Amino acid sequence: MRAFAAGEGHGPGTQHGKDVPEVPTGVAIRDPRGQLLDAAERVLLRDGPAALTSRAVTDEAGVAKGVLHRHFADFEGFLAEFALERVAAVNDRAAALRAAAGAGTVTGNLAAALPALFTPPLLALARLVLARDELRARLRAATGSRLPLMSEWVALAARYLEAERGLGRLSPAADIPVIAPMLVSAVHLLFTDTDGPPPDHAAVTRTVAAALAAAGPAR
DSSP: OOBBOOOOTTTTTEEHHHHHHHOSOOOOSSSHHHHHOOOOOHHHOOOOHGGGHHHHHHHHHHHHHHHHHHSSSSSHHHHHHHHHHHHHHHHHHHHHHHHHHTSSSSHHHHHGGGGSSSSSHHHHHHHHHOHHHHHHHHHHHOOOOOTTTTTHHHHHHHHHHHHHHHHHHSSOOOOHHHHHHHHHHHHHHOOOOOTTTOOOOOHHHHHHHHHGGOOOOOO
């Protein structure tokens, strides 16, 4: 909902015979934080990391620029919250995948779970994290991750593989600190062709199976 200065109505006003743009004042917005975060994702997906500015976000959200600074200390703080929400979602997926240990097959469970890490919004966020040093530093301070988001991707696979090794469904000699990043990187590469359709389930399954072959046979 947008409110306008007195006398403006719902369209441009006039000043000294000239049209002037409508100016939102006294804006009443439901969930302004969520509205701004959603707008940031749209800008990032459509225009890329370089276009993600405070002005671009508030314009996309349809609010005055001051709204962002009323809810966040600065723009990097806003971006950090934007990223941390998505990192938390990855951690939730990690817990769900680990809970699946012992059911189905190791390859099948990973092939079903990993594509959710490489959706267009998360791939765009990974590019943003790599592009902005200050954002990366803030995320490191908040999460302890060496490379925020990408570290969470690897941790998701590693925790699941550790659980399966503990159940005897992977070799006790499986080198998980090597296998997990290799697995995640291989599947990540399948999803980085932005000009083509995403890989199908069969392609993901083949890639996961090939990466897991390095783990050796189960007990």
